[in-house]
Amino acid sequence: MDKKSLINTSNLPRHVAIIMDGNGRWAKEHNKPRIFGHKHGVLSVRSVVEAAGEIGIDYLTLYAFSTENWNRPRMEVTALMQLLVNTISNEVAELSKNNVRLMTIGDLGSLPNNCQRELNNAIENTKNNTGLTLVLALSYSSKWELTHAVQQIARQVQQGSLQPEEINQTTIDLHLQTNLIPDPELLIRTSGEHRISNFLLWQIAYSELVFSNKLWPDFSKEDFFDAIIDYQKRERRFGLTSEQVVNE
Numbered sequence: 003m004d005k006k007s008l009i010n011t012s013n014l015p016r017h018v019a020i021i022m023d024g025n026g027r028w029a030k031e032h033n034k035p036r037i038f039g040h041k042h043g044v045l046s047v048r049s050v051v052e053a054a055g056e057i058g059i060d061y062l063t064l065y066a067f068s069t070e071n072w073n074r075p076r077m078e079v080t081a082l083m084q085l086l087v088n089t090i091s092n093e094v095a096e097l098s099k100n101n102v103r104l105m106t107i108g109d110l111g112s113l114p115n116n117c118q119r120e121l122n123n124a125i126e127n128t129k130n131n132t133g134l135t136l137v138l139a140l141s142y143s144s145k146w147e148l149t150h151a152v153q154q155i156a157r158q159v160q161q162g163s164l165q166p167e168e169i170n171q172t173t174i175d176l177h178l179q180t181n182l183i184p185d186p187e188l189l190i191r192t193s194g195e196h197r198i199s200n201f202l203l204w205q206i207a208y209s210e211l212v213f214s215n216k217l218w219p220d221f222s223k224e225d226f227f228d229a230i231i232d233y234q235k236r237e238r239r240f241g242l243t244s245e246q247v248v249n250e
């Protein structure tokens with residue numbers, strides 16, 4: 003059945019975030035080195051970007067490399083960075099053709115120079131596109147992001163330009179990497195793991211969570227549409243009662 007036709011386009015999440023997990027296990031199942039799984043993971047990235055664009059999602063955030071991933075074997079880290087450089091340079095024209103705008107969140111300065119160059123170039127080349135915004139989380143973790151936000155706010159208090167009592171949720175929002183991005187209404191994690199793994203902890207306060215048993219390289223457009231359909235079946239209450247939500 004055509005899953006896309008089951009989606010109600012007037013009730014789409016504006017922002018979908020994805021924890022892409024299971025590349026290593028997928029490679030193991032195929033008796034291949036881990037990087038083989040990451041390479042196939044890129045094909046799923048492409049499918050999901052296409053799918054999100056097709057139905058009119060505004061923001062898609064992909065957890066591509068966490069702060070903790072730096073602790074993986076050096077060979078895997080190097081291969082992942084190279085894969086990122088190659089993918090961005092191969093895909094930037096296609097992204098532009100599809101009106102996709104690229105953004106990143108995370109500690110970009112910690113990435114290798116060629117990686118930063120390629121990313122900055124793609125960000126610059128796509129900055130005026132008005133379709134899907136694709137946000138890559140790179141060298142990102144929520145605790146890193148929140149620590150930085152607190153440091154910036156503390157500096158303003160120290161300089162006297164901000165009073166502690168003036169700090170509210172908006173102050174914190176404005177100091178996060180995601181300050182220009184709405185909070186995700188939907189978070190998807192693949193590979194059957196039920197964890198958040200230090201991803202967008204503040205921003206997912208009211209997000210719907212969808213867990214897929216598929217390993218990331220097996221995650222298809224149809225699986226993405228399934229997650230959207232699942233989301234549309236949920237009632238989002240934001241702390242209210244069901245009656246209050248229905249009568250609103």
Ligand code: FPP
Nearest residue numbers: 022023024025026027040043044066086089
């Ligand atoms: C998780 O699988 C995946 C990653 C840490 C990297 C994700 C990277 C890609 C899909 C490729 C590059 C991305 C872009 C956006 C070009 P895992 O290695 O943790 O799998 P495991 O849990 O089975 O070991």
